[in-house]
Amino acid sequence: MKAEVINPFLESARNVFEQLIQVSPSTGSLGVKNVEYIADHVWIVIGMTGQLSGNIVFGINEQVALKIVSAMMGGFVITEMDEMSKSAISELGNMISGNASTILSNQGVVVDITPPQVMKSEHLTAFSATKALSIPLLMDGIGEMDIQVMIS
Secondary structure (H helix, E strand, C coil): HHHHHHHHHHHHHHHHHHHHHHCCCEEEECCEEEECCCCCCEEEEEEEECCCCCEEEEEHHHHHHHHHHHCCCCCCCCCEEEEEHHHHHHHHHHHHHHHHHHHHHHCCCCCEEEEEEEHHHHHHCCCCCCCCEEEEECCCCEEEEEEEEEEC
């Protein structure tokens, strides 16, 4: 797994957050982590095929996800992860991944992404990857979102 694969996702995530909720995220430390699905988190799973294949997984504490969705809804306070909230957070993952695949394409790497799946931790047992290239995005006043890249 190459570290440079995560850069298009970081660039895309920064752009999407700046445009969508007017927050400029900073990045934490890049590292290889054991894949752990933490309780009380929402996971956006996007598959990737083509010259790179695997999964991109965005992990967000449910309370942080609700803050992001609230910001996406123009500040209307969202208090539960209902179907509308899941749809909004799913679209966030789709926008980040779609923009990242465009960046990769501009670099000569042809990839396709699958539609996002929003899941809770108890439904995420299907991955064979045990390690992921991981980097946290830190957003002032909102919280953290981990981007985990499991691509070969």
